Amino acid sequence: MSPQSSTRPLSLTERRKLATQLEIAHAAAELFTAHGPGGTTAEAIADRAGVALRTFYRYFRSKQDAVGPLLAVGGERWRALLAASEPGAALPDALAGAVAKVLDAPDEAAAVGLRQARGLLRAAADDPALRAVWYRVNQESEERLRPVVAELAGEGAGPLDIRLAAAAATDAIRIALETWAETDADVTGPGSPAELAARCLRELMGGTGLPRGRQASPGPASRP
Numbered sequence: 001m002s003p004q005s006s007t008r009p010l011s012l013t014e015r016r017k018l019a020t021q022l023e024i025a026h027a028a029a030e031l032f033t034a035h036g037p038g039g040t041t042a043e044a045i046a047d048r049a050g051v052a053l054r055t056f057y058r059y060f061r062s063k064q065d066a067v068g069p070l071l072a073v074g075g076e077r078w079r080a081l082l083a084a085s086e087p088g089a090a091l092p093d094a095l096a097g098a099v100a101k102v103l104d105a106p107d108e109a110a111a112v113g114l115r116q117a118r119g120l121l122r123a124a125a126d127d128p129a130l131r132a133v134w135y136r137v138n139q140e141s142e143e144r145l146r147p148v149v150a151e152l153a154g155e156g157a158g159p160l161d162i163r164l165a166a167a168a169a170t171d172a173i174r175i176a177l178e179t180w181a182e183t184d185a186d187v188t189g190p191g192s193p194a195e196l197a198a199r200c201l202r203e204l205m206g207g208t209g210l211p212r213g214r215q216a217s218p219g220p221a222s223r224p
Contacts, residue, residue, distance in 0.1 A: 031045055036123055036127070042056055078141075149169075176199075180196055
């Protein structure tokens with residue numbers, strides 16, 4: 001969850017603002033997937049979202065920037081799941097469980113969201129500005145993850161281990177999604193984001209000084 005939402009409930013105005021941003025983000029994602037960023041204009045995104053062009057630029061600096069809120073949704077859900085982990089769980093286990101849940105596709109809506117992310121990552125391959133948005137979202141997610149990791153790790157964890165764990169977990173999801181986007185693998189089963197992320201997390205967490213916990217399982221959604 002975002003820092004703002006973790007301290008107080010959002011006002012009606014704030015909720016409306018976030019809803020509008022997400023509507024614009026969905027419109028941008030649909031057009032980018034269909035026509036590529038080069039074949040999409042800010043005017044077309046605003047028209048698809050049903051807002052004025054001045055409203056678009058009130059929220060976003062560029063057409064590529066418009067998909068930022070959509071790409072950040074998964075990270076917000078992931079941090080919330082991690083923060084709600086069972087007390088006393090080993091940090092690697094808590095991270096693995098949260099990763100599996102956020103990349104799971106239990107229903108069609110979740111599957112659609114993953115496929116939309118795949119379309120954006122494929123479009124980003126030929127668009128440096130869109131790639132920059134993806135990297136920025138991941139960096140922000142990592143920074144917001146650190147206090148959650150610190151809380152779960154306890155007083156014995158050093159600052160370096162906390163940063164390494166947050167970086168490893170964030171990169172596990174990023175690399176998994178990027179790798180999956182380059183293939184035609186389904187949203188579940190072999191080669192799915194959940195399976196790939198579990199593999200990445202096991203390898204990357206080995207570089208931290210935190211207790212390893214149990215071996216992470218890829219979860220039901222990623223088993224053959």
